[in-house]
Amino acid sequence: MWIYEKKLQYPVRVSKCDPRMARFLLEQYGGADGELSAALRYLNQRYTIPDKVVGLLNDIGTEEFAHLEMIATMVYKLTKDATPEQLEAAGLGPHFVNHDKALFYENAGGSPWTATYIQAKGDPIADLFEDIAAEEKARATYQWLIDYTDDVDIQDSLKFLREREIVHSMRFKEAVEILKAEQGKKKVF
């Protein structure tokens, strides 16, 4: 089971009301390479992955939910004081008529999250390579987001998240090596 902790993994501060940036950040909320996709992908793959790497998928999947909460906090803070006119100017008019200021799992273009963003092949190497690619794609998205804002507070939180993608990718690559070593052992017998 999961136990909620009443704190963010890393502080999220915003300097100003900025619905335009909030819209771009939705890519990491409900986008293909976003945090929801990441959490659900790893936690779903862990049931059939070899025992040696279950713990890693479990723990990275769990950390992704903490990242999802950070992105949600950014979007919430960047839009909570915005007028309907400001939301419309930021391209969030279609979002506003459907959801008001509620968050929704959609990408920056407004497409709702779909399970077709994630895969589970039951083949540990195929699954781990998907996971490595997902981390690298998320890292690239964070870089574009950092480049897209001049809000140093938002940049600080986004840089933390970008670095986490790098660490996760590194750990998944180690998991591949662990499984390859296991496979090598079996061939000896």
Place this chain on the structure above:
Amino acid sequence: MEENKEANESAGNREPERDGHSVAGDAAYVAELEQLQKVDFALVELTLYLDTHPNDMHALQQFNQLAQRRAHLAHSFEIKYGPLMQFGHSYSRYPWQWYQPPWPWQV
């Protein structure tokens, strides 16, 4: 002073109580929470590392030491600001404290 004022504003304008006690959401709360976030970050990092390096004795010792420090920090934080966790992992004073704001996205 100026820095404190700014920190207060970013904490949703929650001013410390008049008798000087810090309350959830104020600048002292944010600073103490950050101490806990720092230790917890090291623990997350060590957890993932140990998942792929289970025989690293030095990392394991660091993990256990920080886990102990984390427990002390969380305990003193919870005495001041209320429970961090629910389902029996934190205690509550009367009346029930868990449901009270601020929630993390409101700080």
